[in-house]
Amino acid sequence: MRVKAYVYRLYPTRKQESTLLWTLRRCKELYNASLEERTAAYKMADVSVSYGMQADQLPQVKQERLEYQEIHSQVQQDVLRRLDKAMRAFFRRVAEGQTPGYPRYKSNTRYRSFTYPQSGYTIIGALTPHDNKGKKTCRLKLSKIGHLKMVMHRPIKGSIKACTIKHDGDQWYAVFSVEQAIHSTPVHPSSKTVGVDVGITSYATLSTGEQIANPRIYRSTEQQIKEAHRKLSRRKRGSHRRNRAKRALTRLYRKVRHRRQDFLHQTSRRLVNQYETLVFEALQIPNMTARPKPKKEEIPITTEGSEGSTTAAAVPHYLPNGAAAKSGLNKSIMDAAWGRFITLCACKAEEAGGMVMKVAPQQTSQVCSGCGVLVPKDLSVRWHSCSTCGAELDRDENAALNVLRRYELQGALPVRKKGKPTRKVGRGGKRPTATGAL
Ligand SMILES: [Zn+2]
DSSP: EEEEEEEEEOOHHHHHHHHHHHHHHHHHHHHHHHHHHHHHHHHHOOOOOHHHHHHHHHHHHHHHHHGGGGGHHHHHHHHHHHHHHHHHHHHHHHTTTTTOOOOOOOOOTTOOOEEEEESSEEEEOOOOOOOOSSSSEEEETHHHHTTEEEEESSSSEEEEEEEEEEEEEEEEEEEEEEOOOOOOOOOOOOOOEEEEOOOOSSSEEEEOOOOEEEOOOHHHHHHHHHHHHHHHHHOOTHHHHHHHHHHHHHHHHHHHHHHHHHHHHHHHHHHHHHHHHEEEEOHHHHHHHSOOEEEEEOOOSOOOOHHHHHHHHOOOOEEEOOOOHHHHHHHHHHHHOHHHHHHHHHHEEEEHHHHHEOOOTTTTTTOOTEEEEHHHHOOTTOOEOTTTOOEEEEEEHHHHHHHHHHHHHOOOOOOOBBBBBOOOOSSSSSSOOOOOOO
């Protein structure tokens, strides 16, 4: 079984949109009230409230607050399930010794979707594989809401398990979770293996020497986004013009997001079609994007106890810690979204009969791919030249070759298990065992 999501745009009428918004607000209130109940019960009576206990109260809520009769009951159960998931994640992270934030009360802007987990929705006149048109306008019938116009741009393969209605700024979407049965694993047409090095200068460099340019999507709209933020901050709170400025900003961010996704999907599709096995370094993006620690100036301890003169000097001076440079790099790293890229490659490879492998990331850019000697260089050095074997090549290509070589010599890293089991990628049989780090 494979679970996939199909996303279609909805075009509600004004009246329908206000019903959708109204439903979202009620779901938000239910979420916040349930969170409050859990928190209070725990604080005052040291009782932990479970999903089942809260779900049993729903009929009573409907008696007291009549408006909740206007919302499909499974949608309300799903709200409670979301809270349960957030609480469980919180306690799991506490148990693992991390310091997570307590689940927060949601505001209107933070509560943007509701789900029909089983029933309550029907697609009327759905696009089927036999339709030879690329697009079809159909209706999505939602219980307690109505018949919404929906444009299907591709047919759904598999059986629909749930339907989520999502609000994104001024647009609405329907997301269907679909289960697809896997009948047989296809055989990949190629048997080629390639090492991939991801980076800032070029988005990815293959061990074949091919470079994929970094589109720098956020960077290209950064000026527009900044201008839109400035405009928003000049508008008076609660005014129509402020709302308009807000909508413009959401649109810009959405555009960036969609363009990034488009790039990631197209690039990963191309690589997966071309190569049977893709080898990446195991990335540690949280480390890469962490803020640099503040660097305080050492204050010499003065022996004189005079009060007036020390006040100014006592304030520690902050030395440059490279935050500006790092934040610039962070923006680029976030923009790059390699983690998502690798996940997309893995999902597409699984369906195409290929696989994605990961190797240890240590020193792939420093080691010479020709002879294995260490050639230390910092980030600014873009060229790898080895005095031992005379290898001359691009820094990233050298790294990609090392990634490939490490995989061929030592095999992939074992799939890491963290809390919930990670999805296994690729076919098992061909995987060699890992034999320690380089
Ligand atoms: Zn060398």
